Amino acid sequence: MKLLISSLRFELSTPIVTAGEKISVREGFRVEVGDAEGSGQGEATPLVHFGTESLAQTSAALLTWQSPGALDSVEAIAAATQVLQKTPAARHGLELALLDRLAKLTGVSIAKLLNEQARREVRCAALIDGEDAASLAKAAERAVGQGFDVLKVKVAARMLSVDAQRLLAVRRAVGSKVLLRIDANGGWSESAARTALRGMESLELELCEQPVAAADVGGLGRIRGVVPCRIAADESLLVREQIEAVFSADRPPAVDVVVLKPMALGGLLPSLALARRAHAAGVGAYVTTLLDGPIARAAAAQLAAAIPQSDWASGLATAELMKGAVPDAFTPEKGRIRIP
Numbered sequence: 394m395k396l397l398i399s400s401l402r403f404e405l406s407t408p409i410v411t412a413g414e415k416i417s418v419r420e421g422f423r424v425e426v427g428d429a430e431g432s433g434q435g436e437a438t439p440l441v442h443f444g445t446e447s448l449a450q451t452s453a454a455l456l457t458w459q460s461p462g463a464l465d466s467v468e469a470i471a472a473a474t475q476v477l478q479k480t481p482a483a484r485h486g487l488e489l490a491l492l493d494r495l496a497k498l499t500g501v502s503i504a505k506l507l508n509e510q511a512r513r514e515v516r517c518a519a520l521i522d523g524e525d526a527a528s529l530a531k532a533a534e535r536a537v538g539q540g541f542d543v544l545k546v547k548v549a550a551r552m553l554s555v556d557a558q559r560l561l562a563v564r565r566a567v568g569s570k571v572l573l574r575i576d577a578n579g580g581w582s583e584s585a586a587r588t589a590l591r592g593m594e595s596l597e598l599e600l601c602e603q604p605v606a607a608a609d610v611g612g613l614g615r616i617r618g619v620v621p622c623r624i625a626a627d628e629s630l631l632v633r634e635q636i637e638a639v640f641s642a643d644r645p646p647a648v649d650v651v652v653l654k655p656m657a658l659g660g661l662l663p664s665l666a667l668a669r670r671a672h673a674a675g676v677g678a679y680v681t682t683l684l685d686g687p688i689a690r691a692a693a694a695q696l697a698a699a700i701p702q703s704d705w706a707s708g709l710a711t712a713e714l715m716k717g718a719v720p721d722a723f724t725p726e727k728g729r730i731r732i733p
Contacts, residue, residue: 394460396487398422398452401438403686404716409522412549412580414442419684421448424455424486426494433494436688437486443657443683444607444631446480454483464491465498467506471662481659488660489692503692504732507665507699513732515697517725518543518574518706520714526562533563533571536710540727543572543599543706549580553589564596572706576602579628583612590620598622602652607631610638614647623649627681630667631657640674650677650705653696656685661696672701681708686715691723698732 401421408417421438437455439445446454454477461473470491477484496503504511519536521544523529533544546563548556556575564573575598581589586604600623605612607628617624626648629635639647651671653664668678680697682690690709697707710725712718722733 394426394428394464396455396458396460396490397425398437398455398486399425401436401686403438403684405684405714406716407522407714409520409547409684409714410550411547411576412578416440416684419686421482421686422452422455422486423688424490426487426490431494431498433490433492433497434688435486435489435491435493435692436686437482438656438683438685438689439482440657440683443654444628445482445657445683450480451483451486454480455487458483458487465495467492467495467662470495474660474662478659482656484659485656485661485689488662489689492661492692502732503661503695504698507661507696511695511699511732512702513698515694515709515730515732516543516706517541517710517728517730518545518572518708519710519728520545520547520708521563522547523559526559529559530562530566533566537567537571539725540729541710541725542570542728543574545574545576545708547578548575548589549577553585553592556589557593560593560596569597572599573597574599574602576627577604579603579606581605583609583616586612586616587620590616590622594621600625600650603627603629608635610635610647613639614644617648625650625652627652627654636667640670640676646671646674646676648676650679652708653678653680653700654683655680655693655696656683656689661692661699664696665699668700677703677705679703679705679707682711684711684714687712687718687721687723691721694723694730695732697730
């Protein structure tokens with residue numbers, strides 16, 4: 394199996410401000426695999442701040458990988474990419490390229506390759522941003538006008554009073570029927586999260602992603618059920634020991650929902666396994682990206698169609714955040730993506 398990589402670079406139209414950093418550029422690699430039978434492509438775009446390896450580590454891992462032989466099943470691909478588990482973005486890129494090749498050879502979508510009962514449509518949430526409350530409200534109105542009924546706003550990078558003002562402007566702009574979720578990216582302490590989420594009760598938030606630090610799984614569990622919105626784990630899922638803590642056999646799950654970022658979790662297959670585990674525990678799941686490029690975003694949509702049935706909207710409406718992006722088959726229309 395021949396493997397080639399080439400550089401990718403995407404600039405965001407407007408930097409995304411999280412509790413941990415400002416993201417204005419995404420860099421990574423296109424991964425191509427092929428042999429006499431067929432070829433496939435994947436994407437590896439690491440984000441060190443979110444727990445992945447560096448660009449240099451990504452390329453080194455990919456260039457040292459050696460094909461173990463025939464890769465004619467999902468199980469064989471899972472086994473062959475296991476050696477890259479310490480470099481999740483590299484593993485994602487390679488796994489995706491191999492799955493793409495296999496899907497083409499078998500004549501099905503990647504979603505169907507992962508799950509024969511995969512859905513044909515995925516509901517999406519829109520990530521909105523703005524410099525101030527007024528511009529954020531306008532972004533919310535624009536997203537709702539495009540057909541989105543779930544909106545997501547980053548919080549915890551500003552003073553709580555500013556975040557509350559911004560969210561109130563959004564709620565007033567879009568009304569009560571639109572679902573509003575927030576993402577703190579682990580930027581609050583447990584006590585600050587309790588205070589913030591209780592103070593936002595009138596906003597009727599759908600959920601809060603990662604209100605406390607990734608390592609504070611206990612804090613997630615203590616917050617869950619005592620604040621007026623659902624709690625989701627995101628960064629907490631990046632370490633195996635923390636996943637075990639989220640789904641501890643000794644107590645109820647620490648969260649209501651898990652957020653699956655395939656690039657950070659090491660690919661579609663580990664993400665699907667986590668979704669199935671969550672489903673068995675009565676925990677919801679949805680898929681988002683790390684502001685990846687079009688190849689990885691399309692793959693994330695395929696994964697979203699393959700995970701167990703979920704009412705949660707996935708965070709896949711990020712194409713318009715990139716400079717020069719051109720709508721494609723995986724760009725949401727009226728808040729939905731139809732799997733080709």
